[in-house]
Amino acid sequence: MSSPSPAKVVRWGIIATGGISKSFSLDLIIDPTTRGVTDVVHEIAAVGSRSVEKAEAFIKENGLGEGKVKACGSYEDVYNDKDVDVIYIGSPHSHHYQNAKDALSAGKHVLCEKAFTVNASQTQALVALAKEKNVFLMEAVWTRFFPVSIAFQKAIQEGKIGEVERVFSDFSQDFDLPNLDPASRLVDPNLAGGALLDLGPYSLNWCLLPIFPHPTPLTLPTIAAQITLDPTSSIDLHTSAILTFPGKPNVQAILSSSLSNQSQQCLIQGSKGEIRIQGPPYRPTGYVIKYKEEGKSEEVVEYPAPEKGSGMFWEADEVARCVLSGKLQSERMTHDSSVKIMQIFDEIRKQGGLVYPEAIEKL
Structure with missing residues (x-):
């Protein structure tokens, strides 16, 4: 009788060090076998913030592996890190488009928090770029994977x-x-x-x-x-x-x-x-x-x-499986769904007279 295949490792780079990134990071380091997952395991390879000191503090305070996880004083250092497979973007909505664009341009797979972008045009541009670079891209609607x-x-x-x-x-x-x-x-x-x-x-x-x-x-x-x-x-x-x-x-x-x-x-x-x-x-x-x-x-x-964590690990498991199998999108949270969701929000904003500054709306 053959032994089961060992779990495959997916290495993450974390962008931004706010509350949502904390929750996601803490979920990543939970032993996946505690939720019955044996095919994938997650590792945090790097954390990016506005300074090395902030990244180091985030790693230390959350017990992510001080001395093992790289503390980066810029997001670009995470995007260009050869030890990072997937980028998680936990910055404010206004920054999602540029952060995801930079990560995709560097050839990294991306999981970006919701709302995916500020408008549908930005989401469409990211989807096109991900396809051009032949990398995985998904909006982090974590509740869908519970x-x-x-x-x-x-x-x-x-x-x-x-x-x-x-x-x-x-x-x-x-x-x-x-x-x-x-x-x-x-x-x-x-x-x-x-x-x-x-x-x-x-x-x-x-x-x-x-x-x-x-x-x-x-x-x-x-x-x-x-x-x-x-x-x-x-x-x-x-x-x-x-x-x-x-x-x-x-x-x-x-x-x-x-x-x-x-x-x-x-x-x-x-x-x-x-x-x-x-x-x-x-x-x-x-x-x-x-x-x-x-x-x-x-x-x-x-x-x-x-018992442990927030439940964000289920979407992380989905990303890992998609990346390891060469998929460019999740069947449960497709590119088309994300584009249409942003189109719905665009129309709601239009009817309600809600306008964001041009600086965060542009491509």
């Missing part, structure tokens, strides 16, 4: 609630804006701050998952949107939109997000019942199916949060 998200879509496909008719998805958080630093990425227009690109990707994700179960390709919707602009910063304070899709005349999706109210819910209503997502939209822990049929008990499906 086992519960995959199980949820399977339940939809199996017709548990019949035909999907309405989706309500809201992800709003009260960030105490009067006391928030105006330079915070949440409210600084120069960093593409606002509810839409920060919280909106989660709201939209839960609208799309039930309507387009994997691997159904996404089609662009007709959109009716409203935005409340913050009078101080001009970023979007509250954003709401109603989506209807060609070929799906009986389906309506309503999404919303806010930076000054607390609300987290996702409800999918169908012809035979409804599904409510349990847990926060970014880190679901299960779902409840309530049937219309009289006397039929509700069904509770639980996926407890991982």
Whole structure:
């Protein structure tokens, strides 16, 4: 009897040292066998920041391997490091396009945080560059790779609630804006701050998952949107939109997000019942199916949060497998989906009068 093949190693370079990069990095160093993964293993080869000292502090404070992980005082040093296979980009939205462009130009595979870019034109340019360089590129919509998200879509496909008719998805958080630093990425227009690109990707994700179960390709919707602009910063304070899709005349999706109210819910209503997502939209822990049929008990499906980490390792596993198999994109988070998601956000912004500075919109 032959022994199992050893796990293949994928080496990561981390760009930016904020909170999201911390969460992702800590997930990378968790033993993958603790989640039943034996085919891939992750290593952090380098961390890039605005100074070597900041990169060193990030490595030390998070226990990433002081003395083993390279501390780089520029992003370019990470892009050009021969020991790095994949670049993870955790910088503010406004910097995603340029950071990803530089990494792809250096011939590196890229996983870039959401929102992927500031507009659809930038996303299209990155996709074209990745294809030209023959490297992998994916938007880091980590929630899509949770086992519960995959199980949820399977339940939809199996017709548990019949035909999907309405989706309500809201992800709003009260960030105490009067006391928030105006330079915070949440409210600084120069960093593409606002509810839409920060919280909106989660709201939209839960609208799309039930309507387009994997691997159904996404089609662009007709959109009716409203935005409340913050009078101080001009970023979007509250954003709401109603989506209807060609070929799906009986389906309506309503999404919303806010930076000054607390609300987290996702409800999918169908012809035979409804599904409510349990847990926060970014880190679901299960779902409840309530049937219309009289006397039929509700069904509770639980996926407890991982004992270690945030759950970002599942998207990292997907990237590793794609890279090792020579794929240029993930079938679960395709280039086309990312482009269309940004086109949806562009239209919502247009209707709501939300404009970002030209400096971060350009190619």
